[in-house]
Amino acid sequence: MDTPTDTSAEYLVGQQFPLLSLPSTTGETMGPMNFAAGSFVLFVYPRTGRPDEVEPGGWAQVPGAKGCTPEACEFRDLAADFAAIGYRVLGLSSQGTEYQLEAVERLHLPYPLLSDPGFARATACGLPTFGFEGELLHVxxxxxxxxxxxTHAYFGVTDAAAHPRRLLAQLQQDR
Known part of the structure; x- marks a missing residue:
């Protein structure tokens, strides 16, 4: 098993965000016009689980793998605070839109989750991935x-539940 590690993401700061199209849990494809202007936070996560599914053995031992639901819920709870300083929130994983739609509904997420099963966004942005039980996942x-x-880039986030609040504080300070 390959495990994700903290990786410097500074090289991305100042780079142009690639204009790609990705399916969204809104039922629409988010395309270049959705990413060309304005400000947004894109949090990338390995995968969400479901309450009726057993977590794979060893998942909790992968640094940064566990915590997708707490992270998504913290971004949900802070979405209005991010909006107040001009940022939309978007989530992204390699899981299909139908699978992600269950999480949006169950967790009452006010923002869309994007699907990148072909890792086009990861490749275009240079986002790290890792393998787990034969599956490629986003770090x-x-x-x-x-x-x-x-303007900001973070790889290998290990404290998923605390990260959104820390990020919000950083963005508020930068304003």
Whole structure:
């Protein structure tokens, strides 16, 4: 098993965010026009689980793998605070839209989750991935984008539940 590790993401700061199209839990495809202007936080996570599914053995031992639901819920709870300083929140994983839709409904997420099963966004942005039980997954990461420029980038986020609040504080301070 390959495990994700903290990786410097500074090289992405100042880079242009790639304009790709991805399916969304809104039922629409988010395309270049959705990413070309404005500000947003894109949190990238390995995968969500479901209450009726057993967590794979060893999942909790993978640094940064566990915590997708707490992270998504913290972004949910802080979405209005992010919006107050001009940021939309978006989530992204390699899971299909139908699978992600269950999480949006169950967790009452006010923001869309994007599906990148072919890792097009990961490849275009240079986002790290890792293998687990024969499946390729995204390393928990976050990109902050303003008018298509990446202003903050974090790879290998290990404290998923605390990360959204820390990020919000950083963005509030930067304003």
């Amino acid at each position: 928990r990461s976050t990109l902050v984008v303003s008018d298509r420029t990446i």
